[in-house]
Amino acid sequence: MYSVKEAESIILTQIQPRQETEKVSLEAAFGRILAEDISSDLDFPYWDNSAMDGYAVRYEDVKDTNPENPVTLKIIAEIPAGKAPEKIIQPGETARIFTGAMLPAGSDTIIMQENTNKKGERVAILIPPEKIGLFVRQRGTFYQAGNTLLKAGIALNSPEIAVLATAQATELTVFSRPKVAIFSTGDELINPDETLQKGQIIDSNRYALTAFVASLGAIPRPLGIIKDSPELLRETIRKAINSSAIVLSTGGVSVGDYDYIEGILGELGGKILIGSVAIQPGKPLTVATFPNGCVYFGIPGNPVSALVSCWRFVQMAIKKLSGLTDYQNKFLRVVTRDTLKSQGQREVYLWGKIEIIEGVYQFQLASGQHNSANLINLAGTNALAIIPQGKTTIQAGETVEVMIVS
Ligand SMILES: Nc1nc2c(c(=O)[nH]1)N[C@H]1C(S)=C(S)[C@@H](COP(=O)(O)OP(=O)(O)OC[C@H]3O[C@@H](n4cnc5c(N)ncnc54)[C@H](O)[C@@H]3O)O[C@H]1N2
Ligand code: MOO
Numbered sequence: 001m002y003s004v005k006e007a008e009s010i011i012l013t014q015i016q017p018r019q020e021t022e023k024v025s026l027e028a029a030f031g032r033i034l035a036e037d038i039s040s041d042l043d044f045p046y047w048d049n050s051a052m053d054g055y056a057v058r059y060e061d062v063k064d065t066n067p068e069n070p071v072t073l074k075i076i077a078e079i080p081a082g083k084a085p086e087k088i089i090q091p092g093e094t095a096r097i098f099t100g101a102m103l104p105a106g107s108d109t110i111i112m113q114e115n116t117n118k119k120g121e122r123v124a125i126l127i128p129p130e131k132i133g134l135f136v137r138q139r140g141t142f143y144q145a146g147n148t149l150l151k152a153g154i155a156l157n158s159p160e161i162a163v164l165a166t167a168q169a170t171e172l173t174v175f176s177r178p179k180v181a182i183f184s185t186g187d188e189l190i191n192p193d194e195t196l197q198k199g200q201i202i203d204s205n206r207y208a209l210t211a212f213v214a215s216l217g218a219i220p221r222p223l224g225i226i227k228d229s230p231e232l233l234r235e236t237i238r239k240a241i242n243s244s245a246i247v248l249s250t251g252g253v254s255v256g257d258y259d260y261i262e263g264i265l266g267e268l269g270g271k272i273l274i275g276s277v278a279i280q281p282g283k284p285l286t287v288a289t290f291p292n293g294c295v296y297f298g299i300p301g302n303p304v305s306a307l308v309s310c311w312r313f314v315q316m317a318i319k320k321l322s323g324l325t326d327y328q329n330k331f332l333r334v335v336t337r338d339t340l341k342s343q344g345q346r347e348v349y350l351w352g353k354i355e356i357i358e359g360v361y362q363f364q365l366a367s368g369q370h371n372s373a374n375l376i377n378l379a380g381t382n383a384l385a386i387i388p389q390g391k392t393t394i395q396a397g398e399t400v401e402v403m404i405v406s
């Protein structure tokens with residue numbers, strides 16, 4: 001049995017960022033992962049421009065002004081944003097200017113209008129600027145043309161989309177979304193719209209995993225419920241590995257008489273890399289690779305075990321495969337409000353919430369039973385508290401490492 005860290009490392013070694021890319025328009029780029037470095041031919045700001053509504057002046061003209069005996073300047077032009085200045089500011093002159101408007105040649109400093117007094121064609125500068133260049137947004141101070149603006153491997157969210165728009169990057173190369181096949185195994189399973197008969201269980205895993213895969217930007221391919229029949233399982237697995245980069249099945253990976261998955265993976269030419277992991281919940285996780293590069297995750301059937309396996313291991317695999325550079329899970333240390341218990345044999349993941357309480361992040365255990373079959377109190381989970389292998393108690397008030405899930 002592998003430790004959690006060993007399993008993580010085995011899985012990540014198998015996964016390489018995919019090579020397939022596609023072109024998308026800027027409008028369709030939200031949530032995608034950039035597959036090319038982006039640079040621009042434009043400096044940013046594009047040109048020297050004003051950060052205030054006021055007057056464009058020569059610093060030399062106004063540096064010694066004061067309210068009692070103010071310097072007055074002749075207003076020779078008005079420059080709204082979007083208009084190219086036509087005149088050059090000579091000594092003793094100024095231009096009325098507005099926020100975002102291009103600085104006229106000859107001027108070097110902006111006086112905000114609150115510090116002026118306009119009388120007809122002239123304006124009195126009441127307060128001297130603290131320094132030359134005050135309220136001027138100088139060309140190229142935020143970014144210089146030709147440098148890398150955004151690096152391949154980042155996710156495109158609103159800030160990055162804004163940067164791409166300003167760089168006029170209207171068509172982008174992004175990584176193609178990986179396809180992830182998902183199916184549930186078990187004779188006891190029915191669909192949520194079927195009438196429950198004695199002994200049956202409603203298939204929640206397929207829905208949970210489909211949502212999980214979609215939330216990572218990959219393409220879920222739900223293949224339904226497959227009975228505990230070696231023939232049906234073999235057929236489904238064969239199809240899934242030939243048409244998807246990753247396959248997720250739930251159930252059938254423990255030691256029961258109907259747990260066929262590992263055997264079938266072997267029969268189909270899969271190389272079993274992991275048969276179990278010292279994690280609770282999620283011990284019987286089975287991972288195999290196929291000659292075509294497909295990575296198969298045989299995920300335990302218990303609903304909490306299924307999601308914890310996804311959060312701990314599959315999430316990183318999908319992110320890395322999708323081309324994300326930052327694919328690692330996020331951990332932090334916070335104070336726990338509840339005492340956390342473990343048997344000590346496996347690395348234990350307890351579900352709950354981190355919340356900001358009196359300005360500090362704290363972990364609160366989900367109320368109710370912590371049992372890998374209890375998916376009911378999983379709702380609302382945003383973090384898993386981790387009790388290391390060998391440790392049995394973390395007292396309320398102590399710090400605990402948590403993994404962020406979302
Ligand atoms: N003798 C042993 N028994 C078990 C062991 C063990 O080490 N020795 N491990 C236990 C652990 S830990 C887990 S986790 C489970 C894993 O079982 P399987 O992956 O083989 O899954 P199943 O046996 O098919 O089902 C387990 C459980 O989960 C329910 N289930 C299955 N699929 C779904 C689904 N799609 N939606 C909702 N619920 C599902 C299923 O009905 C069972 O109750 O094995 C332990 N046993
Ligand atoms: O590891 Mo199982 O996942 O404890 O229920």
Ligand SMILES: [Mg+2]
Pocket residue numbers: 251252253254255256258259
């Ligand atoms: Mg079983």
